[in-house]
Each structure stands twice: as C-alpha cells, then as structure tokens.
Amino acid sequence: MPDQTGLELLAQSVGDAVPGSVLGTVHFRGQATLLTTAEPIREVLQVLKGQGYRDLMGVMGVDYYPEEPRFGVLYELLDRTALDRVRVKVRVPLDAAVVPSVTPDWPTANHQEREVYDMFGVVFPGHPDPRRILMPEDYEGFPQRRDFPIGGEPVLFTKDDERGDYTRQGEFA
Amino acid sequence: MSTVDKHFGSVGAKSAYRQMEESIDLSSMEQHLPGDGATHELLTLNMGPHHPATHGVLRLLVTLDGEIVRDIKPIIGYVHTGIEKTAEQKAYWKAIPVVERMDYLAYFFNAYTFCGAVETLTETEVPKRAQYLRVIHMELNRIMSHLVWLGTSALDLGAMSMFWYCFREREAILDLFEYSTGQRMHTRYFQVGGVMEDIPAGWAAKAKDFAQKMPGRVDQYGALLNKNEILLQRLRGVCPLGEDVLLELGVTGPLLRASGNPWDLRKAMPYCSYEDFDFKIPVGTSGDNYDRFAVRMQEMKESSAIILQALEGLPEGPHITDDRKIALPPRHELATSMEALIHHFKLVTEGFRVPEGEAYFPIEGPRGELGCFVRSDGSSKPARVHMRDPSFVNLQATAAMCQDAYIADLIATLAMMDPVLGGIDR
Numbered sequence: 001m002p003d004q005t006g007l008e009l010l011a012q013s014v015g016d017a018v019p020g021s022v023l024g025t026v027h028f029r030g031q032a033t034l035l036t037t038a039e040p041i042r043e044v045l046q047v048l049k050g051q052g053y054r055d056l057m058g059v060m061g062v063d064y065y066p067e068e069p070r071f072g073v074l075y076e077l078l079d080r081t082a083l084d085r086v087r088v089k090v091r092v093p094l095d096a097a098v099v100p101s102v103t104p105d106w107p108t109a110n111h112q113e114r115e116v117y118d119m120f121g122v123v124f125p126g127h128p129d130p131r132r133i134l135m136p137e138d139y140e141g142f143p144q145r146r147d148f149p150i151g152g153e154p155v156l157f158t159k160d161d162e163r164g165d166y167t168r169q170g171e172f173a
Numbered sequence: 174m175s176t177v178d179k180h181f182g183s184v185g186a187k188s189a190y191r192q193m194e195e196s197i198d199l200s201s202m203e204q205h206l207p208g209d210g211a212t213h214e215l216l217t218l219n220m221g222p223h224h225p226a227t228h229g230v231l232r233l234l235v236t237l238d239g240e241i242v243r244d245i246k247p248i249i250g251y252v253h254t255g256i257e258k259t260a261e262q263k264a265y266w267k268a269i270p271v272v273e274r275m276d277y278l279a280y281f282f283n284a285y286t287f288c289g290a291v292e293t294l295t296e297t298e299v300p301k302r303a304q305y306l307r308v309i310h311m312e313l314n315r316i317m318s319h320l321v322w323l324g325t326s327a328l329d330l331g332a333m334s335m336f337w338y339c340f341r342e343r344e345a346i347l348d349l350f351e352y353s354t355g356q357r358m359h360t361r362y363f364q365v366g367g368v369m370e371d372i373p374a375g376w377a378a379k380a381k382d383f384a385q386k387m388p389g390r391v392d393q394y395g396a397l398l399n400k401n402e403i404l405l406q407r408l409r410g411v412c413p414l415g416e417d418v419l420l421e422l423g424v425t426g427p428l429l430r431a432s433g434n435p436w437d438l439r440k441a442m443p444y445c446s447y448e449d450f451d452f453k454i455p456v457g458t459s460g461d462n463y464d465r466f467a468v469r470m471q472e473m474k475e476s477s478a479i480i481l482q483a484l485e486g487l488p489e490g491p492h493i494t495d496d497r498k499i500a501l502p503p504r505h506e507l508a509t510s511m512e513a514l515i516h517h518f519k520l521v522t523e524g525f526r527v528p529e530g531e532a533y534f535p536i537e538g539p540r541g542e543l544g545c546f547v548r549s550d551g552s553s554k555p556a557r558v559h560m561r562d563p564s565f566v567n568l569q570a571t572a573a574m575c576q577d578a579y580i581a582d583l584i585a586t587l588a589m590m591d592p593v594l595g596g597i598d599r
Contacts, residue, residue, distance in 0.1 A: 028530045029293050057421060057535070058561040060546055076533055076561070083442055087533065108423025111569055119257075134250040134598055139494070143258060146556075150262055 002084060007032040008085065010051065017047040031087065038073075038090040038099045045088065045102055046077060053077035053086060056106040061116035066144035069093040071122050075102070092122060101126035119144030215243060222251045226329050226584045229594030233571075240579050245572040253598040260558040264524025265291055268555060270361045272545070275560055276596030277358070278321055281307075281314040282538040284363040286545040287558065289444065290534035291365045294549055295526050297499055302490045303367035304446040309380065309483045310353070310362060311445075314474040316387060317346040318539035319469050323394065326466075326588035330407050335397060345383055352376055365525075366500040367493030377484050384480040391473050397468075405463070410572045412586040413461035422573065423566045426541025427468045428590065432460030438537035443537075450482045462582075465589040485501055499525050524553040533561075540564050540591055557562075562596040 002010060004027045011034055015022040021040045026033040036044050045056070058076035069091040077086050090099055101124035103109045113124045114133040121142035124130060132139060141148060187195075188553035221232040236244040258273055260268040272287045273280040285307060292299060299307075324339030347357040353372045354360035362369050372456075398404050416432040429436055437454045439447040455471035457464025493500045497516040506596035527549040535544035541563030548557040567590060574590070575583045 029296065031293075031532060031533055033531070051377070055420060057425075057542060058544060058546070058559075058566075060559045060561070062531075062548055062557045062559075074546070076546075080377075080436060080441070085533075085535075087531075106423075107421050108566060108569065111565060115565075134253040136250070144254060146261075148258075150258060 002032050002086060003027075007034070007086070010034065010048075013043055013051065014047050018043045024164075026089075031085070033074075033087040033089050035089050035091070038092050041073075041075075041088070041090055042100055042105060044101055045077070046086070046105065048086065049105075052079040052082055052084070055080060056108055057085075057101070059102075059109050059112035059116060061120040061142065061144065063120060063146045064091070071097050071120055073099050073116060073122060097122045099124055103127050118142070120144070144157060157172055177251060184314065197582065213239065222248075227433050227587060227593060228325060229597075231568075231587075231592065231594055231597075235580065235583065237580060240581075242264075242575045242578055242580055242583050245575055245583070246569055247568055249568070249594070250598050251598065252594050256599050257558050257560065261555060264553050264557060265365060265527060266520070266524055267557065269365075270359060271437055272558065272560065273359045273361065274595070275599045276538070276543070276562060276593050278318040278593050279314060279538050279540070279543065279596070280359050281311045281363065282536060282543050283433045283545075283560070284361070284441070285445070285558070286309060286534050286538075286543050287547070288363050289536065290532045290545045290547040291527060291555075292308075293532040293534055294530055294547060295365070295499060295525075297366045297494055297496060299367055299445075299494060300491045301446065301488045302371075303492050303494075305483045305487050306361060306368050306372060306449070306492060307445055308447065309480050309487075310350070310368075312479045312483070313346050313349060313383075315379070315476045315539045316473050317343050319473050320346075321467065322539075322546070322588075327398065329584055329588040330404050332398060332401065332404060335394065338390075338394065338397075342387065349376070349380055349383060352379065354583045364493060364500065367491070369493070371492040372449065377487065381481065381484050382445075382467050384477045384484070387477040388474045391477075393527045395470060407582070408463040408466055409461060410459070411462045411582045412578050413459050414570060414574045415460060418573055419460070419570060422570045424541065424570050425540070426563050426567070427472065427569055428465060428541070430454065431457035431464035431468045433458055438535060438542060442535075447479075449486065450479045452476075452479050452482075462536070462585055469591075526551060526553050527555075535561070538563055540593065540596070541567060560596075560599060563597040564592040564594070565599075568592055568597060 002059050007025050007027055011022045011025050014034065018040045021036045023035040023037060055078040056075060057078045062072040062074060064070055064072055071092050073090050077088065077090040092099055099122055101113055103113060104126060111133060113127055114131060116122050117124060117130060118132040118135050119142055131137065136152045209285040215321065218235045218237055221227040222230040232248040234246040235242055235249060256271055260271050263271060269284050269287060273284045275283050320339040320343045324336040327335035350360055351357045353376050354362040370524045414432065416434050419429050419432055426484055433456050435454045435456050440454055452475045455468045455475065457468050494584050501520055502513035502516050507517055529549055529551040531548045533544055533546045542561065543563055544561035546559040547555050574586050
C-alpha cells in the first residue's frame with residue numbers, strides 16, 4: 001500500500017492527467033483508497049495502469065445506504081513490481097446508478113461487473129454482455145442492497161395458491 | 174396364413190397409418206446452411222449443470238464445429254446461496270461459519286481471509302503461535318484441496334484408482350482436522366484474533382508423521398500418472414494459455430504459475446508469518462494442462478515442507494489474543510472474575526464492535542488470490558462482506574483456453590482449472 005504521502009502524490013498525478021476526477025483520498029489501516037468521479041473511471045484506471053498498477057484484482061459493489069450517494073463501486077488494483085495495492089472508489093446515487101464499464105480495458109472485470117449489476121443494480125454502459133450472472137435472468141430486484149429484506153423471497157405454497165389444491169386436482173382429472 | 178400376416182396384409186399394400194405418415198412433407202423444416210457453399214454448421218450444445226465432469230453445478234453453452242469447440246459461455250449461479258447477504262445479518266464472530274461455506278474445499282482459507290480483514294479493521298495483534306497454527310491448518314487444507322482436485326480430475330481422464338489413493342490421504346487430513354478442531358469440514362477453528370483452541374496433546378506428532386509421508390505419496394501418484402501415455406496425451410500441449418492473456422483475465426494461482434509467472438502472495442506479500450518458512454514456488458514453462466497438473470503436484474510437496482517447518486518452530490504462547498473485547502476469556506476465568514463474565518456476556522450476546530472503515534485482505538488460496546473485503550459501519554455486524562473468489566475470476570479463462578480445441582480436451586482443461594462452484598456462486 002502506498003503511504004499517506006504516496007497516495008497524495010498518486011492522487012495528484014491522476015488529477016493532473018484527468019482534471020476534476022479526484023474527489024479525495026482515504027488512508028485507513030495502511031490501505032489506500034482514491035475517491036474519484038464515475039464518468040472518467042476508464043481514464044483514471046488507465047492513468048494508474050501507467051503508474052504500474054497493471055492488474056485489476058477485483059471489482060466490488062457496496063451499498064452505503066442510508067448515506068448518499070448510495071452505491072460504491074470499488075476497483076482493487078495491484079502493482080506486481082512494487083508490491084503495492086491501491087483501491088479506487090466511485091460513488092453513484094440510486095437514480096443515476098451508472099458507471100462506465102472498464103471491461104474493454106480489463107477483461108477480468110467482465111464477470112465482476114455483471115455481479116455488481118446483479119446484486120446492486122448498478123449499470124455498466126459499454127459492457128459486452130450486461131446480463132445477470134448469479135441470480136436467474138427473470139429475477140426482479142437487487143438482493144444485495146441494504147434495504148432488500150432478508151427472507152424477502154416470495155415462496156409459492158400450494159395452500160396460498162388461488163387455484164387451490166392443484167396436486168389433488170391432477171390426481172382425479 | 175398366420176394371424177400376424179393377416180394383420181399386416183400382403184406386402185406392397187400399405188396400411189392407412191403408413192399412408193398418412195408418408196403424406197407428411199418435411200421439406201419445409203429442413204434448415205439451409207447460412208452462407209454460400211457452406212458444408213457444415215455450428216452446433217450449440219448444452220453441457221451441465223448436472224454433469225460429473227463439470228466438478229459441480231457449472232453449465233456450459235458450447236458452440237461446436239464438428240468436434241471442435243469454437244466458443245464457450247459459462248452459466249453459473251445454480252448454487253448461489255446469498256452467503257454475502259447472510260453474513261451482513263450476523264455478528265462478526267458468527268459470520269465466520271457462514272463465509273467458510275463458500276469455497277467448500279478451502280474453508281480454512283475463507284475463514285482466514287475474513288478474520289484477517291476484521292483484524293485489519295480492529296488492529297488486532299495475532300499471537301505468533303496462532304499464526305503458526307493457522308499456517309499448519311491452511312497448508313493441510315491446501316494439500317486436501319489439491320488431493321480432491323487430483324482424484325476427481327484423474328477420474329475424468331480415466332485413471333480411476335487415483336481417486337481412491339487421493340481420498341485415502343484426504344481422509345488422513347480430515348482426521349487431523351477432526352482431532353484438532355472437532356470438525357472434519359467447515360471447522361470454525363479460526364477466530365478473530367487467533368484460533369479457537371490450542372492443538373491437543375499428540376496432534377503435532379500425528380501431523381508431523383503425515384507431513385513426512387506426504388511427499389513420498391506424491392511421488393507415488395507421479396509414478397502412477399507421469400508415465401501413463403493416455404494421461405500424457407490428454408495433458409501435454411493441450412489448451413495452453415500464455416502469461417499475458419492470463420494476467421489480463423485476472424487469473425491467479427496454479428493456473429498462472431503454470432505459465433511461468435512465479436506470483437504467489439505467500440512469497441510476494443507475506444502474511445501470517447509465511448516469511449519465516451523456506452519453500453519454493455513451482456512454476457511451469459508452457460502453461461499447458463500438463464504444467465497445471467505438475468505445478469499442483471509439486472505444491473503438495475512444498476506445503477508438506479511448510480507444515481514440517483511450522484511444527485518444528487511452533488512457538489509457545491497464547492493461541493488467541495488476550496484482548497478481552499474481541500476474544501472470549503478462558504473458561505476458568507468465568508468462575509472467578511466478574512469482569513470476565515461481563516466480557517463473555519457481551520461477546521456472546523452482541524459480539525464486538527468494529528471501528529468504521531473498509532479493508533481488503535488478500536491471501537493465496539489453493540486456487541489463487543482469495544480476498545475478503547469487509548466494510549464496517551461501527552456496529553457489531555459487518556455492513557458488507559465480499560469475497561474475491563479465485564474460481565469466479567479464473568472461470569473467465571475457460572473460453573480462451575478451450576478455443577479451437579477438441580471437446581474431449583475441454584473436459585481435461587476444465588479438470589485442470591479446478592473450479593469450485595461453491596466459491597464461484599457463493
């Protein structure tokens with residue numbers, strides 16, 4: 001992890017290359033996080049790639065409910081030469097949960113961005129295959145959101161079915 | 174004339190049914206091949222989710238050109254159980270058994286990466302003895318995971334007896350786990366701040382005995398497989414993938430090392446006292462299926478060496494942190510100390526609170542970089558738990574590996590990839 005100074009320098013160089021992109025830095029427990037805006041995320045990651053962070057080890061979604069902007073998409077970058085990691089975080093609100101896809105630059109993000117969409121409903125324009133990945137394709141709702149209730153899955157029991165006891169109907173038909 | 178002949182009538186005259194059948198014209202249903210002069214067409218074949226060679230409930234949509242694979246689309250999610258969501262509803266120490274069940278062949282790794290992330294957030298110092306005990310159990314787990322891989326993969330390639338030999342050794346490891354932790358699988362042995370209990374008397378000797386025997390056993394497996402012409406033909410030079418493509422796809426672990434890249438987090442960014450041990454990182458040269466096989470075989474030997482060193486140098490001391498805000502007080506204190514009783518009550522009912530913040534804790538699992546991201550909102554339950562599971566990311570390389578290979582090689586490659594669907598779907 002870059003130290004506090006290293007992170008500030010990194011934020012400086014990213015801000016110089018992509019003006020207006022850096023919103024802040026967080027250095028917590030020895031881990032460095034760079035907060036940026038969502039639109040230029042591809043350019044920001046390209047700048048960091050040029051700085052040696054060549055590997056994208058993870059893309060994850062976080063729901064900061066009830067904070068605003070609500071959703072966070074986190075990119076975990078790794079520099080295999082300097083043995084260094086840095087995290088890039090973008091925050092998007094519920095009504096504009098859109099983050100440009102980085103899959104064209106980093107093929108490894110393909111499945112992971114699909115998972116973030118599947119679980120949080122964050123849309124990634126530019127993704128080659130923007131479908132759900134873990135939940136069924138006809139599933140409604142985004143289960144990993146904080147306001148999605150646990151046990152909120154409707155289960156159809158025969159006793160609740162309007163048609164009544166259809167197993168027995170079939171038996172005597 | 175018998176009754177049978179009478180029934181069918183004389184030869185030549187067709188029954189009403191036959192006439193009706195022949196009157197149906199099927200020419201409208203014939204499909205014409207796209208493009209001019211096309212002689213054959215692509216066939217899309219569904220494989221799985223219930224197929225013994227997919228090592229779990231993995232479904233593949235395979236586009237075939239004759240016997241040659243042109244494209245693969247993996248379809249996953251059949252064993253998605255929402256473990257990340259469930260973990261958000263549990264106190265930190267109660268989330269450990271839940272996350273253990275993700276990658277069911279690497280439960281010590283899952284528990285360690287979660288505990289490591291929480292320890293990073295709470296800044297908990299883990300005693301040296303606990304770190305060594307963790308290393309011993311994780312390396313036994315790595316051998317166990319590789320044994321399941323070897324046994325089932327060899328079965329896919331037709332080497333049936335390998336399965337029994339591998340499961341014999343796996344059984345010995347599970348017995349060791351049962352002896353030290355009380356459970357064979359999903360042991361809940363790792364706690365935030367250390368391990369649940371010290372190892373019982375006599376365990377170290379048994380583990381040492383096993384670790385000394387294991388390299389010899391790996392040699393025996395090698396003697397069975399390495400000269401087997403059928404196996405070699407199905408592995409050597411089959412479905413290689415270069416380092417550059419693997420890195421782009423985020424592939425880690427034995428798959429990456431098979432292509433010659435010696436990236437191993439235990440060496441590169443040591444955690445949990447791995448810097449104390451002397452071990453080698455096996456790498457391949459061409460990145461084909463044989464290298465993937467050979468790297469894992471060698472890793473079992475290296476893991477045995479780590480276990481022996483850790484048992485040899487096992488330091489004395491506590492097995493869990495003495496921070497009473499995080500770890501339960503020892504049983505005997507409860508009878509004499511009011512404070513211990515209060516701590517015990519608070520920990521069991523509410524659990525401990527973790528300072529607000531985020532941490533990502535990556536380790537080298539049996540299949541690659543296993544990382545746990547934990548976000549705390551200051552309460553006693555995690556606000557987000559995310560596992561970066563290596564199988565999930567590595568699966569993206571299937572299409573790149575198997576492109577233009579035979580469908581039989583797809584099975585071999587899938588076996589050598591060693592995906593665990595419990596980890597992929599979580």
